[in-house]
Amino acid sequence: MRRFSTTQAQRVRHNGQVTDIPRRAVARTAKLASLPLSFAGRTMLGFGKRVTGLASDVISAEIQERTAEQLFSVLGQLKGGAMKLGQALSVFEAALPDALAEPYREALTKLQEAAPPLPASTVHKVLAAQLGPEWRDLFVHFDDSPAAAASIGQVHKAEWKAGRKRTGVPVAVKVQYPGAGAALISDLGQLSRLAGLFKVIQPGLDVKPLVAELRERVVEELDYELEAKSQTGFANAYADDPDFLVPKVLASSKQVLVTEWVEGIPLSTVIGSGTVAERDRAGELMATLHFSAPKRAGMLHADPHPGNYRLLPDGRLAVIDFGAVARFPDGLPEPVGRLTRLALQGKANEVLVGLRKEGFVKHDLQIDAEEVLDYLLPILEPIQMEQFRFTRAWLRAEAGRIASPRSPAYQFGRQLNLPPSYLMIQRVTLGSIGVLCQLEAKAGYRGILERWLPGFKG
Incomplete structure (x- = not known):
């Protein structure tokens, strides 16, 4: 893997912050600030009481549509933390009730792979700062038009020089936005104030913990050399795997990452128009990657939105972004599998004892063990049988059961605690389930856990 000096890049970033960034930050802050103000105006026109329970009970279709258009339009324009939050939320689109889903669906899915591109001149400046003034000599060809855009960078297709050959190796060049x-820091600080606005999307959705976690990982995701290390670890762990492809890293610096190019069907396309077989295959492989990676690579792929995956013609699943990973050198925690198994076996008292020990239930809190099973077993339905098909209807039912203040499960869930050490696992698992429900994928999920989740098989 080739590495490059970042001295010039650091100077460019410093100068950028002194001259350009404050003006951009003011504009971004103004856009974000306009959201709750506009929403408040629509609230006064449409209804005067606080949104509680199911949003569809009190929000008119017109208000839903206008809020969706403005909210996700602004998030998409902002890139950075706002777009990152939008991408994180977009995997939960499948949980929206039918009455609410349509106004949001198109805007949400656009966030997964679309963002306004950087001018070519700006891209060239970053490449010169990161790869050196003669950066063009490293490529046979470089396409100035981005092939894809994400929250903190955009991807260009190019041909990497391979020795003296006239034809280069197709590569993806990820360039970080100056x-x-x-x-990111500015956006995430602003977004934490907008938690109430996101209640329109899902009344039980608490955005603040998600924003806090995203903020903690800003530094890691900004370092493309760290991403290169993570991707190389995955590539080595899944080398020559019949089910997965992880592109090799060819070069990296703090703000530029060069990897092998991958041709395949974006998972967003599979969701929208894929065959049943393609959707089932993609879902099975996503679940397998989720549970196998901590054991095989010592890491959990922590950004399960559809833009990070491609379904290849040979049936393999390609994973193309490793900016967000969680490190589990010893694999997933054994209590996760063991307590899940005990719950399926109906051993309520043992489950409650284990949850107390792991910090999910405070020691001084009196809870009926059977209520724990009543709360957990519906969530565990996908692994109570040999084959299960995730559906939007199933996720909507679970979201309603757990997130509606009128539900007994909601009242019970408020007594539970989420230990910080499990926050990432919970978020990524829920995100993966959201994508599986968008795919409406059927697979043997129980068998996947039996093979890869420590403690589950017993």
């Missing part, structure tokens, strides 16, 4: 760090 000032991405300052933008």
